[in-house]
Amino acid sequence: MNGTEADRAGSLLQNAVEDTLSERRLFGIAACAGVAIGPVFRTTEAPAQVTRHKIHAADVQAEGARLDSAILQSRKQLMKLRSRLAVLPEESQGEIAPLLDAYLQMLGPSRLIRGVRKRIQERLVSAETAVMEEANAIAHTLAAMATPDGPGSQRQADEVREVGRRLVRNLTRAPFRSFAGAVQGAVLIAESLRPADAALIDPARIAGVATEEGGTDGHTAILLRALGIPSVLGAAGLMADVRAGSTAIIDGVIGTVILNPSITSLSNARRAVASFARDRQRLGRLRRLASVTLDGEIVSLQANLELPIELPMIAQSGASGIGLLRSEFLFMNRDTVPTEDEQAKTYQNVIETMAGDTVTIRVLDWGGEKEIEALVTAGVVPELVDDNPALGLRGIRLLLRQPDLFETQLAAILRAAHAGPVRVLLPMVTNVAEIRAARAIYNRVADRLRQRGVTLPKILPPLGIMVETPGAALCADALAVEAEFFAIGTNDLCMYTLAVDRGEVEVAELYDSLHPAVLRLIQMTIQGAASHHIPVSVCGEMAANPDMTPLLLGLGLRSFSTNASAVPRVKQAVRGTTIDDCQRLTWQILKQSDSAQTRELIATFRH
Ligand code: PEP
Numbered sequence: 001m002n003g004t005e006a007d008r009a010g011s012l013l014q015n016a017v018e019d020t021l022s023e024r025r026l027f028g029i030a031a032c033a034g035v036a037i038g039p040v041f042r043t044t045e046a047p048a049q050v051t052r053h054k055i056h057a058a059d060v061q062a063e064g065a066r067l068d069s070a071i072l073q074s075r076k077q078l079m080k081l082r083s084r085l086a087v088l089p090e091e092s093q094g095e096i097a098p099l100l101d102a103y104l105q106m107l108g109p110s111r112l113i114r115g116v117r118k119r120i121q122e123r124l125v126s127a128e129t130a131v132m133e134e135a136n137a138i139a140h141t142l143a144a145m146a147t148p149d150g151p152g153s154q155r156q157a158d159e160v161r162e163v164g165r166r167l168v169r170n171l172t173r174a175p176f177r178s179f180a181g182a183v184q185g186a187v188l189i190a191e192s193l194r195p196a197d198a199a200l201i202d203p204a205r206i207a208g209v210a211t212e213e214g215g216t217d218g219h220t221a222i223l224l225r226a227l228g229i230p231s232v233l234g235a236a237g238l239m240a241d242v243r244a245g246s247t248a249i250i251d252g253v254i255g256t257v258i259l260n261p262s263i264t265s266l267s268n269a270r271r272a273v274a275s276f277a278r279d280r281q282r283l284g285r286l287r288r289l290a291s292v293t294l295d296g297e298i299v300s301l302q303a304n305l306e307l308p309i310e311l312p313m314i315a316q317s318g319a320s321g322i323g324l325l326r327s328e329f330l331f332m333n334r335d336t337v338p339t340e341d342e343q344a345k346t347y348q349n350v351i352e353t354m355a356g357d358t359v360t361i362r363v364l365d366w367g368g369e370k371e372i373e374a375l376v377t378a379g380v381v382p383e384l385v386d387d388n389p390a391l392g393l394r395g396i397r398l399l400l401r402q403p404d405l406f407e408t409q410l411a412a413i414l415r416a417a418h419a420g421p422v423r424v425l426l427p428m429v430t431n432v433a434e435i436r437a438a439r440a441i442y443n444r445v446a447d448r449l450r451q452r453g454v455t456l457p458k459i460l461p462p463l464g465i466m467v468e469t470p471g472a473a474l475c476a477d478a479l480a481v482e483a484e485f486f487a488i489g490t491n492d493l494c495m496y497t498l499a500v501d502r503g504e505v506e507v508a509e510l511y512d513s514l515h516p517a518v519l520r521l522i523q524m525t526i527q528g529a530a531s532h533h534i535p536v537s538v539c540g541e542m543a544a545n546p547d548m549t550p551l552l553l554g555l556g557l558r559s560f561s562t563n564a565s566a567v568p569r570v571k572q573a574v575r576g577t578t579i580d581d582c583q584r585l586t587w588q589i590l591k592q593s594d595s596a597q598t599r600e601l602i603a604t605f606r607h
């Protein structure tokens, strides 16, 4: 058979296949952008069965020993996984390592393990029963606390369940999921994928991932994004329709899975794959280019930092500083509140790494979903949060009630300030009195440090505020008299303005940062800042979406802080537009009463 005959035979075969298997298109959540085409590798995992099993008092010790060996085995497995990280891209390591560390920490002298031992002893149940019950109880409490600032507690709940499942599998000797049979370039299809499974995926071998369950903000999605694997999660009906070995297309941009694709779909997908590869190269080159609009306006692009491990990614991203250091990380996963010395060392390390670029340190933003055990142990926060934590003792409110905690952190920041430019950011401010009170404490801490012989600059690092409540935005002109800079937190601003919990799936479609009310409040904040000539930046998720960049520029913003991986895309948007065009777009948008029209205007502007 010559080449032409072979081609014709191939297309006849393809047509025959198309006749018998028609294309199926399933919709899910776009978890990681990119398009993948490949043979389906279907993977399932039978759940580890645990039936409640009572033991005799005489067996408590033996059950304890079984638990110890399961802990040891689980730790070994996780350490092995951790050693595999070295082969992954640096960005992926930054995402996965802290997760594995969190698992490992939970397998140490943690609340989970303490609780399991107690259950074996006091309730006389088998080790697997105790693990399952304790993990579920802790996860349930954490999930119940999941509120305003996103899915933090839901994630922690998932982590506890995950560690529990691993222990149970090792206790019951149930087999783990394996990807060993996947061929090069395969598309992995599963009912659900745990974060630890995702960490096992080799991005050089697996082209794409689709699952029936899972959401966009879970750890699995974060890990898939870190690995750069085109992924769609939550595609209902996937497992019923898919056949191992058949071809599938995963479109992680629009969130579709195409099974048995037609020739047209295949050629479209191939074009998309090629265009993605070109795009990635172009974005890589952008790192070194200036962040400037076509008409010469310089726009500052900074990065948000949540874990010190992200620092190398920030350096790689081309960000010109840290616009939001969420200092909560310093207080998490530990038994005691960090001392002034410890905090000072951490801040100094970050400031030194940023080598002259400004670091904006937000003081502790303790809120409902951010469970910090050390604060509970120290009696700083109550063990049980209020019924409505988003409206309770959050952010600056807690710090003003707990001056020791606040003063220690301020002292640590001031001591680190000699290492480079720093700004101090107050979370959840709603009135001028809070800024005045915070400033009085700030000055007092500085005086005390000077008395201790610490050299501080005459003018202290700027003290600014998050504008993340409608109250703060509406009074921005008054707050600008007291604050030295504003950082707009669009995540909370959107939640409080629209009365929609940012972590709540049921009302997710109402969480709309393009709602006219949110845009007007952003506009008022910018005007308030301008009336007193103080800098204003935006550091919520809205800033990370390049589609929003022209609108935010048109509103007058010139400083953005986003997750490190969004910096090149936002820079691309900045470099592709003029301020005049952005302003024209924004004027039109501000006249709209419906965000659907705004979305259309943005889409038209983009093309
Ligand atoms: C915000 O609310 O937009 C913000 C940046 O703060 P966080 O997400 O930490 O609440």
Ligand code: MG
Residues within 6 Å of the ligand: 149, 468, 489, 491, 492
């Ligand atoms: Mg916030």
